[in-house]
Amino acid sequence: xxxxxxxxxxxxxxxxxxxxxxxxxxxxxxxxxxxxxxxxxxxxxxxxxxxxxxxxxxxxxxxxxxxxxxxxxxxxxxxxxxxxxxxxxxxxxxxxxxxxxxxxxxxxxxxxxxxxxxxxxxxxxxxxxxxxxxxxxxxxxxxxxxxxxxxxxxxxxxxxxxxxxxxxxxxxxxxxxxxxxxxxxxxxxxxxxxxxxxxxxxxxxxxxxxxxxxxxxxxxxxxxxxxxxxxxxxxxxxxxx
Numbered sequence: 001x002x003x004x005x006x007x008x009x010x011x012x013x014x015x016x017x018x019x020x021x022x023x024x025x026x027x028x029x030x031x032x033x034x035x036x037x038x039x040x041x042x043x044x045x046x047x048x049x050x051x052x053x054x055x056x057x058x059x060x061x062x063x064x065x066x067x068x069x070x071x072x073x074x075x076x077x078x079x080x081x082x083x084x085x086x087x088x089x090x091x092x093x094x095x096x097x098x099x100x101x102x103x104x105x106x107x108x109x110x111x112x113x114x115x116x117x118x119x120x121x122x123x124x125x126x127x128x129x130x131x132x133x134x135x136x137x138x139x140x141x142x143x144x145x146x147x148x149x150x151x152x153x154x155x156x157x158x159x160x161x162x163x164x165x166x167x168x169x170x171x172x173x174x175x176x177x178x179x180x181x182x183x184x185x186x187x188x189x190x191x192x193x194x195x196x197x198x199x200x201x202x203x204x205x206x207x208x209x210x211x212x213x214x215x216x217x218x219x220x221x222x223x224x225x226x227x228x229x230x231x232x233x234x235x236x237x238x239x240x241x
Contacts, residue, residue, distance in 0.1 A: 006032065006051075007040035011096045012117070013061065015053050018096070029054050062241055063118045064097050065224040065232070066090070069216045070113040070205075076104040086113060090221050102126065102208075103184050111136070111205035112213040115221075124236035125209060128165060128183040132209040132235060136179045136189050139202040144171045148196050152179070156192045164192060178206070209235040 004012075007021045010030070015021060021030075021040065028036040031052040032044055044051065051058040070076070070086055077085045078100055087095055099115040102122040116122055125132050152169035168180040179189050190200045206213050210231040216222060224232070233240040 003043040003045050006037055006042045006044050009046055012098055013058055014093045014097050065229055066094055066115045066221050067224055068113045068221040069218050070105050070110055071219040072108050072110050075107050076101045109203045112208055114208060121236055126184055130236055131182045133180050133182055135207040137204045137206055138179050138200050139176045140193055140198040141201055142198045143174045144177055156195045158191045158195060
């Protein structure tokens with residue numbers, strides 16, 4: 001395995017922010033292969049080096065996977081100078097692990113958001129080629145009818161001339177439906193309803209592939225379980241790292 005900067009590796013493992021880690025290293029609180037490290041930029045082998053932080057061993061993990069119940073009012077980005085991002089919502093120990101969101105939920109959209117460090121997995125989950133389903137709860141400003149469901153099943157002509165892949169609309173209340181799509185065009189669910197003459201007033205993602213939001217509280221996050229990670233990679237046609 002290629003060597004990495006010590007401070008970058010410690011940040012990836014959630015040991016602290018880059019700024020905090022530089023101070024910890026220079027204070028002798030990080031020991032590498034039996035000797036106190038003094039240089040934040042020293043090169044270490046993540047798979048072979050023995051690293052202690054305040055006397056506790058650091059167990060290297062290549063990738064991380066986090067499930068967030070995204071609240072409304074935050075943007076799906078890793079940083080922004082003016083607005084609160086989904087990374088700002090995460091607990092402190094998860095913010096420095098180079099996580100990125102898989103796909104985007106609009107600022108006002110709530111629900112399931114996967115964050116990971118595995119770029120290949122993220123690409124597969126978003127690619128229409130792999131047909132990973134995403135389910136949403138949508139409320140609209142006008143009654144739904146069977147013709148809307150038929151249109152979703154056939155593929156909807158959007159305002160830019162693109163015809164969506166066939167989806168599913170299950171009407172669960174006069175102005176509420178469960179939408180399943182297999183791609184992720186810009187504002188797709190909202191634009192599909194707009195093509196039917198309806199405006200979305202509330203949108204929440206419930207599932208992504210095998211992942212379910214379940215009872216994860218609003219605004220909170222948790223690491224995926226081993227079983228969830230395994231099924232996620234299987235659904236994306238990838239070997240688990």
